[in-house]
Amino acid sequence: MNELQTILSDSIAKLLGDHVNKDVIQRAEEGQWPAELWEALVQNGMTRILVPEAQEGAGANWEDAHVVLKAAGEHSTPAPLAEAILAGFILGRAGIAMPEGxxxxxxxxxxxxxxxxxxxxxxxxxxxxxxxAVTVVESGWGVETVLAPLQYARIDKDQNVAREPRDTLTFDHVVVDTAWAGLPGNAVKLYGALTRSIQMAGALDYLTRASVQYANERTQFGKPIGKFQAIQQQLAVLSTQSAAVGIAAAHAAARADKVSSGDAAAFEIAVAKVRADDASSAATSIAHQVHGAIGFTYEHGLHFATRRLWSWRAEFGSGADWADWLGRETITRGADKLWPYVTGR
Amino acid sequence: MQTFRFDLCELPEETKGLRQEVRDFLAVELKHIPAVTRAQTWSGSDPEFSRKMGAKGWIGMRWPKQYGGHERSAFDRYVVLEEMLAAGAPVGAHWIGDRQSGPLLLNFGTEEQRQLILPKVARGECYFCIGMSEPDSGSDLAATRTKAEKVDGGYRVNGTKLWTSGAHHAHYMIALFRTSPDKHAGLTQFLVDLKNTDGITIRPIKDLAGNAHFNEVVFQDAFVPDSMLVGSEGSGWAQVGAELAFERSGPERYLSSFLLMVEMIRELQKRGGAEGAREIGRLVAHLVTLRQMSLSVAGMLDKGENPALEASVVKDLGAVFEQDMPVKAHELLGIAPTVGAGSDLEQVLGYLTQTVPSFSLRGGTREILRGIIARGLGLR
Known part of the structure; x- marks a missing residue:
């Protein structure tokens, strides 16, 4: 980590540590907007981390944002921090100022x-x-970034299994700000997949830490269950899955900084999303198995992370979706091109 | 909780020229070697090929020049290794000497041992095997029983080493012997000259695929001179720990089934359509991630850090990936594995279907690795 990343890491950990707890998450799930948390995130510039400095943002890159997004995932942050960061990135590329709100x-x-x-x-x-809301639209003019005010949109409420709002918005000739995007037409899905992969890496780290801690505390047959080899082997698997997603997501973030066009990072982003999807199935299963019945209660907080993983793995393209694309590209490129392609990037 | 750390590591730009040089070399050298032979990669032994690699300066790449090495970076070495493995080069003869026995001697060997042996290893002329496992000592290495008794001028060795890969080709064994009854402090490493020592019998053991790749090595009053002790008497346990970190850290721990992945893609390309894309995409995601993890370990080695724990993580995940490959090929393509005849794909599938069970046994079993990881997590 460089100096900026160390500062970001410390301040986001403190901020989320202070403002996110079981009550806050639970109230958010019941529909209450976490105003204090959001205010703290805004005040500390976290929502505008990818907005250029010229537009009152932090002007950071994806490797820096990675630190914040991973922490957001680790803490099951019940607010649209990741979405704001992503919106700021897309708006910044288009040169549209990110509005208050x-x-x-x-x-x-x-x-x-x-x-x-x-x-x-x-x-x-x-x-x-x-x-x-920010989106990217392909029109007769090319790929355009759109900043849409929502006061004229129809909103039908829905939610994912983490009970995060996932609403249907309908627009009928709503006046919007637009500008040339400087990004591919699938930019929301693409960078959304990057964002979710990083959050998932954070949530998986949390599962590992919480499960190890629980296994060291919970006693059965006269000793902590973590002393049993059957549990140790399972936790080892959980931790290796978490480590794999950690580096896959970091790799994709670094690639997104290295190349100017989003398409050029699609390979690494697809790898990260597929790997995160694969890992989350095994990891959530192990975390719940180790936690036993208590982890299946609403009272215990484990599910805040596992339900997010079950939701996020399907968002901005599921693992299956991205694997289809990766596989098609690989097969079309040809058997003997696989290795040169992987090593030449 | 002490956890492992995987920092991103990018190969330096200057490794590109080396990579191309290796590819050009392999394009010529492997031209007429069939896919099923290439699938053996680092299990396949070809002394002539090893000598050519030595002449290129691709063995002992990181070692000091005074011992025949080339003082190259960990990344240069990594590039050569991964290119060899991905192409299926028969690197088995010199692999162990280059990977762990040479570095062991550099760390703990005497000046005489280094000068006698390392230049020959770097030339691709001198091969090693590892004498750790025994009939009653597999994962439980501290149960080693083969005894080295002090006699005038050296040690008299009696006992049996088992599953010793490549002993029938090797010039030397780095052997772990018991020099006193103390569980850990009674273990000592020796350099055993397999070609010039009386009282050593090497018997190849056929594996389930019919290949004679590992051996039983019996010592009957074999004399090993004092000059062949590695490190100091009683320090074998600690030295073996360091050696195993080398043994587990390389890209061979996830690339052993790579040739099958290539043949699967070739077949799907031939068939056309969207068949198998999702499964191949998943394999690609795992391949790329494992390579990043493996590179991260190389980065730690380059900085002189000890990646023992991280190497165990990569080896565990890597073996699962390698072992999944023939399963995926079977499920996806519906072809029968063959031996001795059939298409490249059928034969590679035949070889790997039979061979992959060993991938989570050799170099530390899956259970041992996960035990090491659990210790890293603070559970033991």
Whole structure:
């Protein structure tokens, strides 16, 4: 970690440690907006970390944002921090100033005509709480970034299994800000997959730490269950899965900084999302098995992380979706190109 | 909780030229070697090939020049290794000497041992095997029983080493013998000259695929001179720990089935359509991630850090990946594995289907590795 990343790591850990706890997450799940947490995130500049300095952002890169996003995942942060960071990145690329308020991202089937947006976006994170949503639309003019105010959108509430808001937004000729995107047409999905992969790496780290701690505390047959080889072997698997996702996500973030076009990082991002999806199935299963019945209660907080992993692995392209793409690309490129491709990037 | 750390590590730009040089070399050298032979990679032994690699300066790459080494970086060495493995080069003859026995002698050997042996290893002329396992001492290495009794001018050795890969080709064995009854402090490492010592019988053991790759090595009053002791008497346990970190740290721990992955893609390409894309995509995701983890370990080695724990993580994940490959090929392609005839794909599948069970046994079993990882997590 460089100096900025160390500072970010310390301050986000402290901030989330102070403002995120079981009560806050639970109240958010019941529909209460975590105003204090959000205010603290905004005050500390966390939501604008990828916004250029010229536009009152931190002007950081994905490797820096990685530190914040991983912590957000680790703490099961019940607010659209990841979405705001992503929105700031997309807006920054387009040179559109990021407005005050709560800015989320959306993917949808849109039509953009004379600066007016029509269409439907499903599963928009925190749509009901957001003041604006950012998307990328391919129109006759090329790929354009769209900043849409939400006061004229119809909002139908929905949620994922982590009970995070995932709302359907409908736009009917809503006047929006637009600019040339400087990103591929699938930028929301692509960088969304990067964002979720990093959050998943954080959540998996949490599962490892919580499960090891529980295994050292819970006593059965006269000793901590972590002393049993059957448990040790399971926790070893959990930790290796978590480590694999950690480096896959970090690798994708580094690649996103290295290349200017989003397409050029798609390979590493797909790898990270597929790897995170694969790992989360094994890891959530082991974490729950080690925690026993108590981990299956709402009272115990384990599920805040596991339900997020079950949700996030399917968002911005599931592992299956990205694996289809990776596989098609690999097969089309040809058997003898696999190794040169992997080592030449 | 002490955990392991995988920092991103990017290969320096200057390794690109070396990589191309290795590829050009392999394009010529491997041209007529069939896929099923290449699938053996570091289990396949070809002394002539090893000598050519030695002449290229690709063995003992990190060692000091005074011992025949080339003082190259850990990354240069890594690039050569991964190119050899991905292409299926028959690197088995010199592999152990280059990977662990040479570094062991550099760390703990006497000046005489280094000068006598290392230059020959670096030339690709001198091969090693590892005498650790015994009939009653597999994962439980401290149960080693083969005894080295002090006699005038050296030690008299009696006992049996088992599963010794490559002993029938090797010039030397780095052997762990018992010099006193003390569980750990009674263990000592020796350099055993397999070609010029009386009282050593090497019997190849056929594996389930019919290949004679590992051996039983019986010592009957074999004399090993004092000059062949490695390190000091009683320090064998600690030295073996350091040696195993080398043994587990390389890209061979995830690339052993790579040739099958290539043949699977070739077959799907031939068939056309979208068949198998999802499964191949998943394999690619695992391959790329394992390579990043493996590179991270190389980065730690380059900085002089000890990646023993991280190496165990990569080896455990890598073996699962390697072992999954023939399963995936079977599920995906519906072809029958063959031996001795059939297409490249069928034969590679035949070889690996039979061979992969050993991948989570050799160099530390899956259970031992996970035990090491659990200790790193603070559970033991």
């Amino acid at each position: 709560v800015v989320t991202v959306m993917e949808g089937d849109f039509k953009l005509e004379s600066g007016r947006l029509s269409g439907v976006a499903k599963a928009v994170p925190w749509g009901r709480n957001a003041t604006h």
